[in-house]
Amino acid sequence: MSPARPSEGARTTAEGEARLVPAVNALPFASAAILGAGLMGRLLALALARAGCRVELFDAGGPQADGAAARVAAAMLAPLAESAVAPPSVVRMGHYALTRWPELLGELAQPVFFQREGTLVLWHRQDAAEAARLARVLACTVEQVPELPAMRTLDAAGIATLEPALGRRFVQGLLLPEEGQLDNRELLSALLATLESLPNVRLHWHAPRSLDDFRPREGERVIDCRGLGAQPQWSALRGVRGEVIRVHAPEVALTRPTRLVHPRYPLYIAPKPNHVFVIGATEIESEDMSPASVRSTLELLSAAYAVHSGFAEARIIEIATQCRPTLPDNLPAFRQPRARVMQINGLYRHGFMIAPAMLDVALELLRDNGSALAERFALATGLESIAP
């Protein structure tokens, strides 16, 4: 076993808020098997390997993460925008993650696109009532989570100043400052390249595993990050279908994730590098992974065209479908079904937004068998059910 690194201890964030970045020293185990090399599995494998642990990472698919929700996601990091569908605990995790992501990305072997230019929320005149309802929910969130920057109300001139390409098409909008996004595929590739460079990591592709395949002994851990693939052992998990379209649109010059309020087809457009835009996403209570429907495709593309006519000449690169791994309360959770086995799941539509918080909680739990961060985020840790 390689020696563990010294403690990193308490650090101060860019916002001056003192918090404990979990020190992954003195892990009470020397080796770990991680099931699932999607978002959480790759992040955790890297953190444990960097702490000196021997890591075996298994995935049912290949290195491009083709079977992972993480590959399809838009990877928006928008805690206030998401508070329309998420409780304050998840919003707090999202806010925490916005300052943790640059630290995590800075440790990777390849650059990853990351920005914090805020989220722009727009609506057409006929949807003003729906927008007013949303604005009330967001205002309530800012009261409950005061560390969030307050949203700004925009008029047509304000929108045009932020996004000149939109001109005066919209007369009202909201800016949710400092919200972010990253490039999910660059992140997955950079994590892969970094993991491949470490001598204490072994990667096993096209190697589906079940928890029953492992009997961890003293000094070993098994960590289940299989997303929806964990369903056989975590029956409460369900998939929530999402359809997403990637286009190449050289005529569109949006600089930040833009959401369109609509009573039936809420839409986001997330601009990635090189004029690639991720347009999404449907949310359907179904585990159907079949290709996108004509209805969803028409709705997403026509809503995007209504935001910016430059999408008319965009080229469709991909229309993808995936399911978000979701628990009955739509909240993330840890479980420890038997000694030395931990499960992390239920990241739903917020995986990227909360992954650094989930990672830090996991590291605390693995090191200390308890987590102050988990309490702060009101997260179920599964400790109560752990076998002796």
Ligand SMILES: Cc1cc2nc3c(=O)[nH]c(=O)nc-3n(C[C@H](O)[C@H](O)[C@H](O)COP(=O)(O)OP(=O)(O)OC[C@H]3O[C@@H](n4cnc5c(N)ncnc54)[C@H](O)[C@@H]3O)c2cc1C
């Ligand atoms: C359409 C869509 C849009 C999204 N947009 C956003 C967004 O904008 N912002 C955001 O924060 N989140 C978003 N998400 C959510 C995010 O993608 C997920 O929450 C996140 O990917 C979950 O991470 P995970 O590691 O738990 O699971 P996954 O990323 O799904 O990874 C699970 C891995 O386990 C592997 N696996 C499965 N079974 C087995 C097995 N038996 N053995 C070994 N390996 C196995 C799979 O191959 C996969 O690689 C979106 C999701 C979807 C579907």
